[in-house]
Amino acid sequence: QVxxxxxxxxxxxxxxxxxxxxxxxxxxxxxxxxxxVRQAPGKGLEWVTVISYDGSVKYYAGSVKGRFTISRDDAKxxxxxxxxxxxxxxxxxxxxxxxxRQHSYGYPLEYWGQGTLVTVSS
Amino acid sequence: EIVMxxxxxxxSVSPGERATLSCRASQSxxxxxxxxxxxPGQAPRLLIYGASTRATGIPARFSGSGSGTEFTLTISSxxxxxxxxxxxxxxxxxxxxxxxxxxxxxx
Numbered sequence: 001q002v003x004x005x006x007x008x009x010x011x012x013x014x015x016x017x018x019x020x021x022x023x024x025x026x027x028x029x030x031x032x033x034x035x036x037v038r039q040a041p042g043k044g045l046e047w048v049t050v051i052s053y054d055g056s057v058k059y060y061a062g063s064v065k066g067r068f069t070i071s072r073d074d075a076k077x078x079x080x081x082x083x084x085x086x087x088x089x090x091x092x093x094x095x096x097x098x099x100x101r102q103h104s105y106g107y108p109l110e111y112w113g114q115g116t117l118v119t120v121s122s
Numbered sequence: 123e124i125v126m127x128x129x130x131x132x133x134s135v136s137p138g139e140r141a142t143l144s145c146r147a148s149q150s151x152x153x154x155x156x157x158x159x160x161x162p163g164q165a166p167r168l169l170i171y172g173a174s175t176r177a178t179g180i181p182a183r184f185s186g187s188g189s190g191t192e193f194t195l196t197i198s199s200x201x202x203x204x205x206x207x208x209x210x211x212x213x214x215x216x217x218x219x220x221x222x223x224x225x226x227x228x229x
Contacts, residue, residue: 037166045158045166045209047218059216062123095165106213108156110177112165 002026002111004096009116012086022079022096022113030054030074033105036081038092039115048094049081052105063089086120093117124148124212128221134229138199143224145193145210154214157186157195160223161206169208170195200226 008020022034036048049060049070058070069082079096094116097109125148135141145155153173158166168177170186173193183198197204205228210221 044222045160045211045220047211047220050218061217100168100171106216106218108168108171108177108211108213109158109166110168112167114165 002098004098004111004113006094006096006113006116009094009118011119011121013122014087014120016086017082017084018086018118020081020083020094020096020116020118022081024077024079024096024098027098028102029072029077031102033099033107034070034072034079035097035099035109036068036070036079037095037097037109037112038090039095040089040092043092046092050099050105051079053099053103057105083118086118088120091118091120123217124151124214124219126210126212126219126221128208128210128224130224131222132225132227134227135200136229137202139229141197141200141226143195143197143208143226145188145195145221147191147193147212150190151212151214153189154212155186155188155193156211156213157184158209158211159204159206160209161203166209197226202228 003025005023035050051070067085071080096113098111100107100110127146155173157170160166174186207223
């Protein structure tokens, strides 16, 4: 079955960096676009970024553009989110999610991991 | 950016009753609209896509309708495990955006 397991969250000071990972299993990772979506404590969902199945297309939310970088390692079936210049408003649970369709992107998010909490605080 | 607005913010329903949730887009998204359910401490789960197609394993008491800018999620007979928060999301273009959510609580 499809599994997505995030890791790498924790407490970090403002202005510092953190890298999140998402280990995927149960499907052909290289065939699917992958996403990061975040949720601030007690708040709604915010799409952060997407990477196409072949890594050629990446889009970012305006709130993270220029600070966050999404990448993937298909040999390791792992998705990454490099987060630089972190701010208090980046505090959230970060979920990785898989696109519904193979060899495409921009479709519903069919599978989600359980999330990893990032807290930005001095 | 397309703004998604959900109403009501909170919906109080008795078990077994029907729940009707609304989602409005600030511009047309066609039928590129999905609904998700999120229970406390859990990740969201895809319920509906294409505005009206149930995702795999979703019971028939969940139904979606609408197109353009107005959408509805109906749960025909609420079960105890379905008291949760429901989000709509468009995937018509970038950035993807979600509604603020509707919390369905026990009346």
